[in-house]
Amino acid sequence: MKENALIRKIEERDKGNYLNLFQQESFGCTGINSNMKPSLWEEEEFITRVINQQELAVNILIVEDNQEFIGYATITRENEKSYHIGEFVISKEKRMQGYGNYLIETIKDYANQDGCNILLECFSNAQNFFVSHQFEQNGIHFEYQSKKHQKGRNYSPIYMDYKIIEEERKKQEQEAQEQYKRFLKSPLCKSIFDML
Secondary structure, three states: OOOOEEEEEOOHHHHHHHHHHHHHHOOOOOOOOHHHOOOHHHHHHHHHHHHOOOOOOEEEEEEEEOOEEEEEEEEEEEEOOEEEEEEEEEOHHHOOOOHHHHHHHHHHHHHHHHOOEEEEEOOOOOHHHHHHOOOEEEOOEEEEOOOOOOOOOOOOOOOOOHHHHHHHHHHHHHHHHHHHHHHHOOHHHHHHHHHO
């Protein structure tokens, strides 16, 4: 790994590189196969929401070197005490050069700052990689136990306030229920039931 490598949050200018790597090499920590992946259109919509901070529970970290896109990790706030890595991808030609180590150690540092454990699932041959970075393995499930956040310390750049995330999820659920109730009262719904 070169000394100019850095890790940062995804930006609009990263979309093309991200989608290219997602299409070619991504199978995620879970090792999902390509026919189970979201379409490129769905993935582009998703990362647009992340960039615009409309996905409160998700961050995407980019590793780059001299402005060359090397890889990324998708991190979700699962609950009050944990982050979940859904995707961890380094481009093939840049593997075994320390970029993956740099990315996972940065994520661990952030989790330690935030007092969150890290969870992931891995079917692929990357299992030894995560074990070598202090993840405990239980079948395909891996967990890193973080050091607990101490009051007075700063949160990490990827910190996501779980209370706000929960409030937003509840609000979305209520909106969906209201929308469903309106649909049930609509003429369209009546005509559908009349056809049955």
